[in-house]
Amino acid sequence: MNQCETCGNEYDKTMKITIGSESHTFDSFECAIQALAPKCAQCNCRILGHGTEAGGHYYCCAHCATRAGHDEIVDRA
Secondary structure, three states: OEEOOOOOOEEOOOEEEEEOOEEEEEOOHHHHHHHHOOEOOOOOOEOOOOOEEEOOEEEOOHHHHHHOOOOOOOOOO
16 A cells, blocks of 8 residues: 555555656645645645746735735736
8 A cells, every 4th residue: 555645644546646757645635735736925825726926936816916016917807
């Protein structure tokens, strides 16, 4: 059995996610998200959707990017 690298659970149906040349093993999407999803530089939430990038930082939305001083980022209305 393989072991989840986030929670340590030993599970016979783990998934392997490869990013570049690095492989990771998880027992659930929840554990994969906790380990791999970037965090918003403003509110610190995990970015699960598209998010946005400005000034070398990732933000979950235009609101957070604007609060961080990146007025060029706007939400679609």
